[in-house]
Amino acid sequence: MTVRRGRDVPLLVARARDGDARAVARLITLVESGDELLPQVAAALAPYTGRAQVIGLTGAPGVGKSTTTNELVRSLRAEGRRVGVLAVDPSSPFTGGAILGDRVRMQEHATDPGVFIRSMSSRGHLGGLAAATPQAVRVLEGAGCDVVLVETVGVGQAEVEVASLADTTLVLLAPGMGDAIQAVKAGILEIADVFVINKADRDGADATVRDIQGMIALGERGPGQWRPQVVRAVAARPEGIDDILGAVERHRAWLVEHDELRRRREARAAAEVEAIALGVLRARIGSLHAGTGLATLAAKVADGSLDPYAAAGDLLAELDQRAAG
Ligand SMILES: Nc1nc2c(ncn2[C@@H]2O[C@H](COP(=O)(O)OP(=O)(O)O)[C@@H](O)[C@H]2O)c(=O)[nH]1
Ligand SMILES: [Mg+2]
Structure with a gap:
């Protein structure tokens, strides 16, 4: 359906709540393009916000994020959970394109009504992906997703911002890619709640695990702080997927126990509001x-x-x- 009038928004949200995949896709397109109906979309979705568990996956291109995401979806579906996937590509001006491979990889879930998969680009959104991604997460929450997986390419500040929107952030590394050093440089070390050493079938996995454990040991950490976990995986087989989910669950339990989940979500909301306000301000300056x-x-x-x-x-x-x- 084409949404032109504001009164169509509640209808669209109602359809998304019924699990209509096209309505979900349409809402995410509105979010992604920074449509003028966005405030109404956000208002209609607000009552359903804050329920889904948001898991971020980041890491260098080719490290196995999409393969891992695909396997996580499979495991989560086996538990009967509804899952949303956002593949965020800040470098791509239009949806699709660069992450076409991901679509192919996730094809097996395409006909599952309990899975919504969507790739996203910034496409002129006010405030960029930092503003668009949380709105897209809300759409997926509104559509009844229990878990939302957000895949971003971990190479720069924008990706770090997007990754930090998650309750739990997985940083993927692979042996022999100089990844550990890269991670430090890109600042993604700080945002990792769980390190996944993927491609553990390759030589050098032990060394990468040691490197990361060394860095974790060196990190300044207070008594009440989370110590990042290190998990090995061979997503392509797949192996280690349950270990990843186990580490995610331990982290979630820790967040709840230390009231960190609330704190993180409030910090996320603050960043979201700020990004929207700055976007409006920038538009006003431009006009x-x-x-x-x-x-x-x-x-x-x-x-x-x-x-x-x-x-x-x-x-x-x-x-x-x-x-x-
Ligand atoms: N050897 C090996 N290859 C893997 C593993 N996981 C993924 N791959 C391969 O690595 C390539 C990149 O994977 P992809 O998931 O697209 O990486 P992304 O760019 O991080 O999303 C693909 O050819 C995968 O089949 C693994 O555990 N071991
Ligand atoms: Mg990918």
Whole structure:
């Protein structure tokens, strides 16, 4: 269905709640494109928010995230849980494309009504993926998913942000890829709740496990803090999938016991609200008249007739004035 009027939104959400895969897909498209109906979508979904367990998977390209995700879906389905999968690709301007391989890999779940799989790109969303991903998680929660798996390529700050939206973050590494060092550089070490050493069928798995355990031992950690777990897996066989889920469950129990789940979710909500507000602010700055706008101020800053703090002050004052007038 084409959604043009706001009154279609409740209908669409109702269909998604009934498990209509096309309604779910349509809602995620609205989220992804930063549609103007988004506030209404968010309002309609709010009552169903906060129920799903969100598990992030990140790591370098080719480490086995999609293969692992696919096997996790299989195990979770065997337990009768409804599962949503978001494959997030910040580098791809349009949905599909770069992660076509993932679709093929996850084809076996395509006809299962208890699984929703969707790839996502930022496609001009205000606030980027940091704003879009939590909304997409909400759509999947609204559709009754008990677990939402979010796969991101762990190579930069945007991916770290997306990964940190999860209750539990899995960082995947593989032997012999220099991954451990890469992980430190990309800052993904800090966000790992569970390290999965995938491709443990390959030489060097023991060394990678030792490297990571060494780094964990060196990490500053207070008495009440979670110590990241290290799990070996051969997702392609599959082996170690239950161990991964076991580690995830231990982490979840720890989060609940230490009231960290609530804290994490509140931090997530704060980041979400902030990202939306910043997106609105950026759009407003972009819509200022030429004479009062950023370009004019920037020209003055560039030629030294105005300092950047004064220029920023002028910009914000102009926005205030418009809001008042
Ligand atoms: N040898 C081996 N290959 C694997 C394993 N897990 C995944 N692969 C292969 O590694 C390649 C990349 O996997 P993929 O899941 O697409 O990685 P992603 O880019 O992290 O999502 C594929 O050819 C997989 O079949 C594993 O445990 N052992
Ligand atoms: Mg993948």
